[in-house]
Amino acid sequence: MAISAQDIRNVAIIGHSGEGKTTLCEAMLFNGHSLSRMGKIENGTTVSDYDEQEIARKMSISLTVCHTYWRETKINLLDVPGFLDFEGELNEAMRACGAALIVMGPSGSVTVGTEKAISLCMKTEKPMVIFINGMDKDNADYHGTVEALRQAYPAKIAPIQLPIMQNGKMVGIINTLTERAFKFSQTGTEEIPIPENMMEEFENMKLALTETAAENDDVLLEKYFETGELTRDECIHGIRKGIATMNVIPVMAGSALNNRGVINLMSEIVKYVPQAAERRDLLATDIATGKVINVECTEDGPVAAQVFKTTVDPFVGKLNYLRVNRGVLKAGTTLYNPNTGTTERIASLYVTNGKKQEAVAELTAGDIGAVAKLTNTGTGDTLCDENAQVKFDAIPFPHPTLYMAVYAKTQGTEDKVFSGLTRLAEEDKSFTVTKATETGESLIGGQGEVHLDVINKKLKSKFGAEAELRTPKVAYRETILATSTAEGKYKKQTGGHGQYGHCKMRFEPSDQPFEFAEEVVGGAVPKQYIPAVEKGITECLSNGVLAGYPVMNIKAVLYDGSYHDVDSSEAAFKAAAELAFKEGMKNARPTILEPICKMRIAVPEKYLGDVLGDLTKRRGRIIVMDTKDDMQIITADAPQAEILTYATSLRSMTQGRGKFTSTFDRYEQAPENIIQQLTAK
Secondary structure, eight states, rough: OOOOOOGGGEEEEEETSSSSSHHHHHHHHHHSSSOOOOOOOTTTSSSSOOSSSHHHHTSSOOEEEEEEEEEEEEEEEOOOSGGGHHHHHHHHHHHHSSSSEEEEEESSOOOOOHHHHHHHHHTOOOEEEEEETTTTTTOOOOHHHHHHHHHHHHHTEEEEEEHHHHHHTTEEETTTTTTTTEEEEETEEEEOOOOOGGGHHEEEEEHHHHHHHHHHHHHHHHHHHHOOOOOOOHHHHHHHHHHHHSSSSEEEBBTTTTTBBBHHHHHHHHHHHHOOOGGGOEEEETTTTEEEEEOOSSSOOOOOOEEEEEEEEEEEEEEEEEEEEEEEEETEEEETTTTEEEEEEEEEEEEEETTTEEEEEEEEEOOEEEEEHHHHOOTEEEOOOSSSSSEEEOOOOOOOOOOEEEEEEEOHHHHHHHHHHHHHHOOOOOOOOEEOOOTTTTEEESSHHHHHHHHHHHHHHHOOOOEEEOOOOOOOOOOEOOEEEOOOOOOEEESSSSSEEEEEEEEEEOSSSEEEEEEEOOSSSOGGGGHHHHHHHHHHHOHHHSSOOOOOOOOEEEEEEEOOOOTBBBBHHHHHHHHHHHHHHTTOOEEEEEEEEEEEEEEEEGHHHHHHHHHHHHEEEEEEEEEETEEEEEEEEEGGGGSSHHHHHHHHHHHOOOEEEEEEEEEEEOHHHHHHHHHHH
């Protein structure tokens, strides 16, 4: 089916976890005849949630790409996980979509997931539509929910539907713009007259929508002032313009589970959501000139596409999902990847519905599809015509907030574990695998406990490797607070030559990680043995005398000693230095240093007291507090040992609204009780 960018709508389905996004996607696919029957999350039969972990957990964990057709328009649906740990999937979807469909429940309040979804749309300038789902539930409060939205986002909320309620259940709908009412039936919808008892409410909503439409177009506003009315087409034009410019957020309602109000929603998406051709944020760097250009989403022109998601499967291989931003991408062509400086041959193209792939000959500008078996291309990379090289901006991904140490569960499977984790990091850019140079541990970093648990289970199911996750070690250090002198004498007599080394040393605190000096006079220690003394001390630095932590901020001075003409050797002086080190450290008031992190925490004001109280319990120190937009920004210092699982605690304290970053800043002397705990271990 030949299709143009004017006939494509790319819609990300986003919102709070558990509000029915996957079920709504299922209903839309069914209505568009992409499915013969609707699957259910409880039975693990939905198109979007096909991964074994999604079926087991009964929740989405990965972005899924689907498509259907409605009124001669192709709707690409990006079903996005709502759980906060999978923020990276949301960022991928926002790069590919032209608009967002925000799904929320009829609870009479605005959940954190809805708040975050709307904020992200505002930030990324994505037009949005809100669908209040679950209108079949007991105590569904449509009016209360709309009012909560209006209070949170004044002058933007525009309900374009009125639910017809009967015994607390939604039985029909009034479309205020088309001025038509429909009753739901077993076979679909049946048009009915607008109920008399709802006429006043309908007229008030129609007036509000007319005013909203007029406010978004100067010509319409002038006409409205003159005549006091607008035609239906003028209202639709004004609302559509308001949606595109982020001034209007239309609200609709229904039940995805019972497929009520979904057909109406699909018609409104076709009518109001910007076409793929109208997407405005397609900025790229022209490689030849270095200038930032706007890439027009048109079939005429050299191909330019961006990969927004990658999946890795040991059997199927790598699959790259991309949006064609310009031109027509055809199977068999070769494209240039400016991110890696390599070329890739596009052997085959697919459109997908969950895990089901359908081969296509081409993808036109504005469309979304997938490419298999690309060698050097990953998420965020650009693929373009070699003669018209452009590069789209990288997709932003959140930095990990929770780190765990990872070990192979079975000895000898380390290579399998870490190669699997590296492959999974290709798939999920909000997940990292790193080596902690301070402790030698391998660390995996993610957005929360569930995220890392999902990664660990994927490792087993996809790559047959089992890993064990542990709390990471803290990179403590040992140092000295006083100056001491010590003597090391190594004397060993064997059959032939003996071993003799003797050095007198002074140990003192230093502001350098390690210093070595010598003040030997009169050749008491021959010069050829001094490097051996330094080497002996250096090798001791990895193991302090209190709890075996590495030693830092110490100066060692060799000031005297003695030697034997025959028995002295480098090995003997090295051994003597080690003896002096142990004695000198013990007598110089040794102590333990703990790593201190600089934290930056953003929280809504109503949670500020709880967060500050919790920081105090963690031995944190507040440095400065500031306000940015509607968030309180706290800059603080805290010991690393106290914030290893802070991501989980902050999310709990702020219902997911708080965010933080932490970076290592310096070492400080640990409190006495901590030193006692560490030495006791």
